Structures are given as structure tokens and as C-alpha cells.
Amino acid sequence: MSTAKTPAPDPGEPQPLVELDDVSKFYGNIRALEGVSLEVHAGEISCVLGDNGAGKSTLIKIISGLHRHDAGTLRIEGEDTSLSSPREALDRGIATVYQDLAVVPLMPVWRNFFLGSEPTRGKGPLKRLDVARMRETTRTELLRMGIDLRDVDQPIGTLSGGERQCVAIARAVYFGAKVLVLDEPTAALGVKQSGVVLKYVAAARDAGLGVVLITHNPHHAYLVGDRFVLLKRGAMTGSHLRADISLDELTRQMAGGNELEDLRHELERAPVPTHLGGHPAKPAQETENTGE
Amino acid sequence: MARVRTGVRAVGAVLVMALGVSLAGCSSTGGKKAEDARKAAAAGGKSAVNTPRWTVAMVTHSGDGDTFWDIVQKGAEQAAVKDNIKFLYSHNDEAQQQAQLVDAAVDKKVDGLIVSLAKPDAMKAAVARAVKAGIPVITVNSGSAESKKFGALSHIGQDETVAGRAVGEELNKRGRKKALCILHEQGNVGHEQRCDGAKESFDGKMQNLYVDGTNMPDVQAAIEAKLQSDDSLDAVVTLGAPFADTAVKAKDSAGSKAEIDTFDLNEAVATGLKSGKLGFAVDQQPYLQGYQAVDLLWLYRYNADVLGGGRPVLTGPQVVTEKDADALLDYAERGTR
Amino acid sequence: MTATAQKTADERLVETSALRKLLGRPELGSVVGAVAVFAFFVVFADSFLRASSLATVLYAASTLGIMAVPVALLMIGGEFDLSAGVLVTSSALISSMFSYQMTANVWVGVGVSLLATLAIGVFNGVMLTRTQLPSFIITLGTFLMLTGMNLGFTKLISGTVSTKKISDMEGFAGAHDLFASTLTLGDVDFKVTILWWFGLVAVATWILLRTRAGNWIFACGGNKEAARAVGVPVTATKIGLYMGVGLGAWIAGQHLLFSFDTVQSGEGVGNELIYIIAAVIGGCLITGGYGSAVGSAVGALIFGMTSKGIVYAEWDPDWFKFFLGAMLLLATLLNHWVRKRAEASK
Numbered sequence: 001m002s003t004a005k006t007p008a009p010d011p012g013e014p015q016p017l018v019e020l021d022d023v024s025k026f027y028g029n030i031r032a033l034e035g036v037s038l039e040v041h042a043g044e045i046s047c048v049l050g051d052n053g054a055g056k057s058t059l060i061k062i063i064s065g066l067h068r069h070d071a072g073t074l075r076i077e078g079e080d081t082s083l084s085s086p087r088e089a090l091d092r093g094i095a096t097v098y099q100d101l102a103v104v105p106l107m108p109v110w111r112n113f114f115l116g117s118e119p120t121r122g123k124g125p126l127k128r129l130d131v132a133r134m135r136e137t138t139r140t141e142l143l144r145m146g147i148d149l150r151d152v153d154q155p156i157g158t159l160s161g162g163e164r165q166c167v168a169i170a171r172a173v174y175f176g177a178k179v180l181v182l183d184e185p186t187a188a189l190g191v192k193q194s195g196v197v198l199k200y201v202a203a204a205r206d207a208g209l210g211v212v213l214i215t216h217n218p219h220h221a222y223l224v225g226d227r228f229v230l231l232k233r234g235a236m237t238g239s240h241l242r243a244d245i246s247l248d249e250l251t252r253q254m255a256g257g258n259e260l261e262d263l264r265h266e267l268e269r270a271p272v273p274t275h276l277g278g279h280p281a282k283p284a285q286e287t288e289n290t291g292e
Numbered sequence: 293m294a295r296v297r298t299g300v301r302a303v304g305a306v307l308v309m310a311l312g313v314s315l316a317g318c319s320s321t322g323g324k325k326a327e328d329a330r331k332a333a334a335a336g337g338k339s340a341v342n343t344p345r346w347t348v349a350m351v352t353h354s355g356d357g358d359t360f361w362d363i364v365q366k367g368a369e370q371a372a373v374k375d376n377i378k379f380l381y382s383h384n385d386e387a388q389q390q391a392q393l394v395d396a397a398v399d400k401k402v403d404g405l406i407v408s409l410a411k412p413d414a415m416k417a418a419v420a421r422a423v424k425a426g427i428p429v430i431t432v433n434s435g436s437a438e439s440k441k442f443g444a445l446s447h448i449g450q451d452e453t454v455a456g457r458a459v460g461e462e463l464n465k466r467g468r469k470k471a472l473c474i475l476h477e478q479g480n481v482g483h484e485q486r487c488d489g490a491k492e493s494f495d496g497k498m499q500n501l502y503v504d505g506t507n508m509p510d511v512q513a514a515i516e517a518k519l520q521s522d523d524s525l526d527a528v529v530t531l532g533a534p535f536a537d538t539a540v541k542a543k544d545s546a547g548s549k550a551e552i553d554t555f556d557l558n559e560a561v562a563t564g565l566k567s568g569k570l571g572f573a574v575d576q577q578p579y580l581q582g583y584q585a586v587d588l589l590w591l592y593r594y595n596a597d598v599l600g601g602g603r604p605v606l607t608g609p610q611v612v613t614e615k616d617a618d619a620l621l622d623y624a625e626r627g628t629r
Numbered sequence: 630m631t632a633t634a635q636k637t638a639d640e641r642l643v644e645t646s647a648l649r650k651l652l653g654r655p656e657l658g659s660v661v662g663a664v665a666v667f668a669f670f671v672v673f674a675d676s677f678l679r680a681s682s683l684a685t686v687l688y689a690a691s692t693l694g695i696m697a698v699p700v701a702l703l704m705i706g707g708e709f710d711l712s713a714g715v716l717v718t719s720s721a722l723i724s725s726m727f728s729y730q731m732t733a734n735v736w737v738g739v740g741v742s743l744l745a746t747l748a749i750g751v752f753n754g755v756m757l758t759r760t761q762l763p764s765f766i767i768t769l770g771t772f773l774m775l776t777g778m779n780l781g782f783t784k785l786i787s788g789t790v791s792t793k794k795i796s797d798m799e800g801f802a803g804a805h806d807l808f809a810s811t812l813t814l815g816d817v818d819f820k821v822t823i824l825w826w827f828g829l830v831a832v833a834t835w836i837l838l839r840t841r842a843g844n845w846i847f848a849c850g851g852n853k854e855a856a857r858a859v860g861v862p863v864t865a866t867k868i869g870l871y872m873g874v875g876l877g878a879w880i881a882g883q884h885l886l887f888s889f890d891t892v893q894s895g896e897g898v899g900n901e902l903i904y905i906i907a908a909v910i911g912g913c914l915i916t917g918g919y920g921s922a923v924g925s926a927v928g929a930l931i932f933g934m935t936s937k938g939i940v941y942a943e944w945d946p947d948w949f950k951f952f953l954g955a956m957l958l959l960a961t962l963l964n965h966w967v968r969k970r971a972e973a974s975k
Contacts, residue, residue: 086857086858086860087860090860096858098858103852103855104847104848104851104852104855104856104918105851105852105918106847106851106914106918106919107844107847107848107851107918111844111847111848114844115844115845115848115855115856115859115861116845116848116856116859116860116861117859117860118841118844120840120841127840128835128839128840129839129840129841129843129844131839171859356947356950357947380940380943381945381946382939382940382946383946386896386897386900387889387893387896388692388885388889388896389689389936391889392685392688392689392692392936392937393937393940395685395688396682396685396937396940396941397940398681399676399679399681399682399685399941400676400682400940400941401676411791411889411891411893413791413794413889413890413891414888414889414891414893416889416890417888417889421818477895478780478790478894478895480790480895481789481790481791484789484790
């Protein structure tokens with residue numbers, strides 16, 4: 001198992017970029033999220049793990065400004081705050097990359113890259129897109145993230161799911177995001193594609209961003225994560241530094257202790273119970289590549 | 293695949309059966325055969341003159357599938373055969389489109405042009421262009437007031453206000469007190485004039501009712517509702533032949549005693565007159581409008597003849613009632629009245 | 630990726646880029662269609678190739694194309710406007726009746742008409758973005774209301790179903806020159822609407838391809854949620870697009886008024902579909918996010934060539950609609966096929 005090149009979190013580090021302290025959110029009398037605490041530091045990846053319905057999306061919505069939290073404190077660079085819109089979150093340097101909503105499929109890659117923040121030149125009625133610069137920047141920025149596109153003019157819909165996620169990530173990095181929130185970036189992807197995406201997540205981290213990685217896959221999380229927060233039915237069931245927890249333990253907690261034992265018991269009757277054993281080997285190799 | 297095959301076979305079987313039935317069950321009266329026989333009795337395909345083959349274009353404001361204009365076209369075609377003329381017909385109910393069609397005819401350098409001026413201002417420039425290009429123009433149907441101003445040789449048609457007055461007078465003669473005028477096309481100036489003319493000469497009260505002429509069930513429902521809501525109505529005047537029959541249906545289901553009268557004529561109206569379902573019809577003889585227009589253009593090219601002396605040549609109104617119905621029925625059946 | 634793989638990829642790029650760039654254009658299918666229709670009528674209609682005939686065809690295409698441009702933009706932005714056809718008539722009616730009733734200079738009426746059509750565009754846009762209902766429903770409502778108002782107000786104010794003449798009023802000559810004059814080149818008369826049309830196509834193409842607003846239009850139609858998430862002002866973009874339709878309707882309406890002097894209040898119904906047809910023939914995706922202004926112009930040209938070509942070819946006009954429908958289907962299929970090929974070549 002790879003220990004990677006990720007430095008262990010240093011407790012003496014400066015204040016976190018984003019900090020959630022005992023945050024709760026209620027929809028009417030339904031508890032969507034209760035007592036969740038999370039720290040996001042520059043150059044680190046904080047993973048939020050949980051099954052469907054655990055409250056992951058509510059957490060994203062609070063961080064990205066779609067919903068306000070009801071209790072607890074949200075601090076951005078040490079300042080108590082409450083985000084009122086996605087625009088405000090963006091202005092404060094928090095960029096969110098949603099799994100499905102990331103891009104406009106029929107538009108060329110370079111138009112997607114700058115969508116919403118297009119550079120212009122000229123004045124008055126002659127104010128126009130700086131197309132040459134947009135194309136060039138897109139190419140170089142993607143290259144910097146390690147994506148080599150044949151043609152930035154191709155519709156982004158022709159890229160693979162992983163590549164699309166990567167363009168969205170590169171875009172957030174380029175536009176000066178300090179915190180990158182990734183919603184299940186690997187959920188719909190195959191093993192290889194997931195590896196590619198995780199590589200770019202790591203690249204974003206190395207660029208000095210704080211990353212929040214939302215996932216239900218502990219293997220993916222453990223490959224790149226520095227901190228792990230576990231959610232279950234809206235409540236926080238665990239918060240660990242990488243140094244304090246092993247992948248097995250994380251997987252066990254994630255699946256929920258006894259439930260996992262039951263599951264293992266059931267699966268033992270199956271003819272080839274390989275799903276836990278051999279899996280991490282290949283992605284681990286990918287992680288090795290990251291540092292090069 | 294198998295399903296598709298079965299489907300094809302089933303369709304084939306149905307077609308074969310339909311063909312068999314239609315061959316076996318011949319009708320000895322009416323139908324296509326009778327129509328063909330009637331057509332053979334007309335002038336045939338031979339022209340009666342030996343002038344060069346001139347081309348005449350006719351551009352009307354007719355909508356698609358209009359029965360009235362179909363008769364006009366038939367008259368024009370008959371005259372074209374007789375006069376050795378190549379006859380071209382086009383139509384559009386939007387003013388701008390109709391003007392463009394006239395432009396297209398001028399581009400074709402036709403030898404004569406027949407235009408209906410339902411929306412005269414829209415046609416002004418296009419007609420002027422034709423006149424400038426030296427093409428003789430005859431206006432038909434609507435536009436009697438503008439025809440001469442635009443430089444047309446003559447106008448052949450019916451003065452809608454005069455026709456309206458004729459209806460009003462006929463209603464008086466029949467002792468009607470309260471009438472309904474059914475306008476089936478909002479925005480048609482000629483229709484407004486018909487109703488206004490009728491109102492003018494009618495001694496009783498007359499109301500206008502707008503209906504959507506492209507939607508027959510709606511027309512019937514609207515007339516029916518009106519008749520039900522006011523049982524003092526004793527006459528309904530429709531502005532087009534197809535609507536007379538619908539008005540009769542509406543009257544029947546509303547249980548009203550109103551008399552149904554109509555502008556224009558067709559086979560159904562002739563039948564209705566004969567059976568007494570309809571009171572009278574005011575015909576403007578569309579066949580004559582088409583026939584005369586082509587014939588006059590031939591006369592102009594051949595002999596520089598112009599009819600009307602600068603005044604409109606009127607083809608109507610002709611009030612027809614039960615006693616004319618027998619003869620008219622034959623003509624309406626063959627599609628010339 | 631190995632060095633050799635990299636190299637082959639690059640070679641492929643060089644090989645296909647020129648052809649693919651061409652194939653990737655949304656209007657390609659329609660251009661092929663337009664050339665086919667043109668060739669067809671050149672063969673079958675002997676008077677089609679005359680300069681005056683072509684001027685008539687261009688005029689027919691321009692009166693339609695002026696509206697097809699903003700309608701295409703709107704479709705790229707993911708919405709429809711069923712009120713576009715009657716809005717043209719409204720524009721002409723407002724201009725004419727305002728000038729006449731107020732005995733004002735004709736230009737005042739022209740200005741009021743512009744404000745009114747833009748306001749109707751804003752109404753459509755605001756209703757759409759506020760209610761989140763499909764634009765089909767919203768603009769169907771506007772369409773019916775405008776149809777009724779056109780007739781109702783005209784009857785109420787003018788007493789008849791058409792407007793009064795305004796050609797003897799101050800400012801008419803100037804406005805006529807701007808919206809409805811005829812330019813003679815050699816011995817062929819070209820209508821000024823052709824210039825308006827070309828101008829609109831050029832401006833719309835500039836907006837679509839070279840401005841931020843254009844990027845937003847594509848994004849709104851392609852993936853509204855993604856656009857919103859990256860900070861594109863979706864609401865403002867959509868309202869702007871509807872105002873664009875208002876602007877087009879204003880130009881087309883003023884042409885109607887100043888070339889024909891009086892306006893029939895009942896006209897324009899059904900034209901909205903023809904605008905949409907022109908945009909679709911021109912390669913606009915009915916679901917939004919893809920298309921071009923030039924394509925809509927080519928679509929309008931196909932429509933103009935077909936509608937007048939049938940006259941030049943001396944065909945029975947009863948078949949016009951059939952022919953048009955067939956053209957639409959063929960153009961769309963061709964378009965679809967071309968796009969498939971374009972995507973396959975990537």
C-alpha cells in the first residue's frame with residue numbers, strides 16, 4: 001500500500017481556509033445534517049465519506065453557498081460567515097465542481113473553460129472575446145494539469161467523463177479558487193478514468209488549493225486524502241487524520257462496523273469474494289505517477 | 293422482423309380487398325365517370341383561335357383549398373383553353389406574400405396578369421411594377437375602387453357593399469326582423485363591407501358574429517350558441533357558401549326557426565335552396581370572374597379591346613332562390629357555379 | 630502515452646482539421662441543401678436565373694430572414710417564441726396607429742413601436758424566467774393575446790380591420806427610405822430589406838461567436854444549470870434574446886407598414902413556425918445549444934427559393950406546402966447526417 005508523498009498534516013499549520021464547526025441544517029423538522037465539523041487547509045485534501053443519504057450533498061450546498069446552515073459556525077479564512085449565493089462562494093474563492101453540471105457538452109473546450117468569466121478586448125461595441133488568448137490559455141492550463149488535448153475546438157461533450165471533470169477542475173484552479181469542492185468526481189467513472197481524475201485532484205492540491213473531496217468510495221479517498229470525515233444519516237460518525245487511520249479501518253467505519261461484518265459474512269458464500277483484496281494495487285500505481 | 297413482415301402482409305391484404313370491393317361494387321350514377329362525361333361535353337382541349345400562345349398569370353389572395361377560388365380558376369382555365377392561352381395560377385392569403393407572387397409573375401414576363409386586390413395597398417407597388425413592365429393587368433373580385441388608380445385595364449367583380457345591400461333588401465322582402473351576419477374571417481375588408489351593406493339596407497336589426505372559418509365545428513358551435521341565446525333571431529346570413537350548410541346544422545340543433553341565407557353559391561347551397569333549407573343566396577358568379585378576366589386579356593392583346601369604360605364590370609349580385617335551384621344544381625355539381 | 634502514439638495523433642490532427650472544421654459548421658447541411666435547391670430550379674424553371682427573379686427571391690428570403698435571425702439566436706439559447714409572427718403585425722399596427730391617432734410625426738410612431746416590441750420581448754422573457762414554465766406555453770399565451778389585441782385594438786381605434794393611410798404624414802418619406810426603399814443596380818431592383826437582413830446576420834454572427842453574450846447564449850441553451858453554476862447571467866441572457874426577437878419584429882413590421890402603407894390586423898399568424906423552420910433548416914438544434922445565424926439565413930433563402938421557384942417553374946401551387954415539408958425533412962435529415970459524419974471524423 002502506498003503511503004504516497006503527501007506530507008502528514010501539521011497541527012502547527014496556519015488557520016484553515018474553510019472551517020465548519022458543529023454545523024447543522026434542518027429542512028423543516030427533518031435533520032439533514034447535524035453537528036458536522038470539517039477543516040480544509042491549503043495544499044490538503046479533506047475527504048467527506050458517506051453512503052447515499054448521509055448528508056454529503058447538504059454539506060456541499062452549505063459550502064458552495066446554495067443553502068445557509070442553521071446552526072454552528074462556518075469560517076472562511078478565520079472569519080465567521082454565512083454564504084448567501086453560489087456567486088458569493090465563488091467570490092470568496094470556493095469553486096464547486098458538480099458531477100453532472102460541470103460543462104456545456106456542445107460547446108468547444110475553450111469556450112467552456114472561460115464560460116462566465118470570458119476575457120475581452122476592445123471597447124464599446126467592438127468589445128470582443130479575446131479568442132486567441134482564450135484558446136492559448138486553455139491549451140497551456142490543461143497542459144499544466146497534464147491534459148494534452150488534440151484540439152481545444154472540439155465540443156467538450158466528445159471528451160471522456162474523466163477529462164470533462166479535469167477541465168472543470170483546471171478551470172477552477174485557473175480562476176484562482178482557493179478551495180475546490182468536488183462532488184463525487186469518480187462516481188460514474190471506471191477504474192482507469194477515476195485514476196486520471198484523482199491525479200488531477202492531487203495536481204490541484206499541489207498547486208496549493210484546499211480540496212474537499214466528496215465520495216462514497218473509501219479507496220479513492222484514501223489514495224489522496226489527508227483528512228477524513230465520515231457521515232451517516234446526517235450525523236458525523238468519525239473524523240480522522242490520515243496518520244490515525246488505515247484503509248481497512250476507514251472502509252470498515254464507512255460501511256458501518258457490524259453491518260460490514262454481516263456483509264462479509266454474506267459475501268463469503270459467494271464463489272469469488274475478490275472485491276476487497278486486490279483492488280487498491282492499480283490505483284496505487286497511479287498515485288506514484290502523480291508526483292513525477 | 294417477423295412482426296414487420298406480418299404487418300406488411302396485412303396491409304397488402306387490406307389493399308387487395310379494398311380494390312376488389314371497389315371494382316365489384318360499381319355505382320351506375322354519379323361518381324368520377326359521370327364527372328368525366330360532363331367534362332368531355334365542355335369545350336374539350338381545343339382552342340377556338342389561332343393567336344400565338346400567350347401566357348397569363350393569375351395571383352389571388354385565396355387561402356389553401358378555397359372552394360370559391362377553385363371555381364374562379366376553372367372559369368379562367370376554360371377561357372384559357374378557348375383562347376390558346378397558357379394559364380398560371382398562384383395564391384397566398386398574406387398580403388406581402390401575394391405581392392411577392394405578383395413580382396415573380398412579372399419576372400417571368402407574362403403576357404397578361406390577373407390580380408385580386410383584397411389588400412389593395414399591399415399590392416400597389418407590385419401592380420405598378422407590372423404596369424411599368426408593359427404587362428396588361430386586370431383586377432378581379434375585390435379592389436373595384438383601386439383598380440383604375442393602379443393602372444389596370446378593367447376590374448371584374450362584385451361591389452361588396454352593393455351585394456350587401458341586395459341581401460338587406462331581400463331580407464326586407466321576406467319580412468325578416470332580426471338577422472345575424474356571420475363573418476368567418478377576421479380582418480377581411482370585403483366581409484366587413486358585405487355585412488355593413490346588408491345592415492344599411494335592412495330595416496330590421498342586424499348583428500355581426502365573428503367565427504373561426506378554419507374550424508368548422510367551432511363555427512357551428514358559435515352559431516348554435518348565439519341562436520340559443522337569442523330566439524328572436526329570424527335570419528342568419530353567412531358570407532361563404534360552405535358556411536351555409538354549417539349554419540343549417542346549427543339552426544337544427546338549436547331548435548331555432550331562423551332562415552339561413554348566404555353569399556356565394558356551391559353545390560350544397562343549390563341543394564339547400566331546392567329543398568327549402570336555405571332561403572336565398574347572393575351569387576357573384578366566380579366562374580364568370582375568372583373566365584372574363586382571361587378572355588378580356590386575350591381581347592386586349594388581340595384587338596386592344598377594353599371592357600367597362602373605366603368602371604368596374606360587375607358579375608353580381610345575383611339573388612338566387614328556390615325557383616332557380618334546379619338549373620343551378622347541375623352547374624354547381626360540375627363545379628362552375 | 631508514448632512518443633509514437635503522440636505523433637500519430639498529431640498527424641491525424643493535421644490531416645482532418647481543415648475538412649473537419651468545415652464539417653463541424655452547423656450551417657453546412659443547409660448550404661448543401663441550398664445549392665441543391667438552387668441547381669434544381671435553375672434546371673426546371675427557365676426564368677429562375679434572371680437577375681430580377683433572383684432579386685425577388687432574395688426579397689422573399691429577406692422578409693423572412695430578418696425574423697429568422699433572432700429566432701435562431703433564441704433557439705440556440707434553448708427557447709421558442711410562438712408570438713414572433715403576430716408580433717411583426719403588432720409592430721406595424723402600433724407604429725401606424727400611434728402616428729395617425731396622435732397626428733404625430735411618423736418617426737415618433739416608429740420609436741413607440743420599437744419600445745413596445747422590446748417591452749413585449751421583456752414580458753416574454755420575464756414570464757419565462759420567473760415561472761420556469763416551458764417557453765412553448767408562455768409564448769403561446771402571448772401569441773393568442775397579441776392576435777386578439779391586434780384585431781381588437783385596430784377595430785376599436787380605426788373602426789375597420791386595417792389601419793388608415795399614413796403616407797401623407799410627415800416623416801413617412803424618410804421612414805419609407807429606411808425600411809422599404811428600392812435600390813436599383815443596373816436594371817434590377819433590390820429591396821432594402823435585403824441589406825437589413827445581411828446586416829442582422831452579420832451582427833448576430835458577431836455576437837454569437839465573438840462576444841461574451843454569445844458564449845452565454847450557447848451555454849444557456851446547451852446546459853442551463855452548468856451555465857448558472859459558473860456565473861452566467863442566464864435570466865438576463867434569455868430576456869435579452871426575447872428582446873432580440875422584438876427588435877427583429879420591429880424591423881420586419883416597419884417594412885410591412887412603409888411598403889404597404891396600411892396594415893391588415895389579422896395577418897402574421899402562422900409565420901412564427903416558418904421562422905422556426907428556417908432556423909431548423911439552417912442547422913439550429915431544436916433542443917438548443919447549437920446553431921448559427923448564417924444557417925438561419927440559408928434556411929430563409931431555401932424557403933424563399935422554394936416558394937418563388939414553384940411559381941417560376943409554373944407548378945401547381947396546391948403542392949407548395951407538400952414541397953416545403955419535404956424540403957424541411959430532407960434538409961433536417963441532411964443536416965443530421967452531416968453532423969453525424971462530422972462527429973465520426975473526430
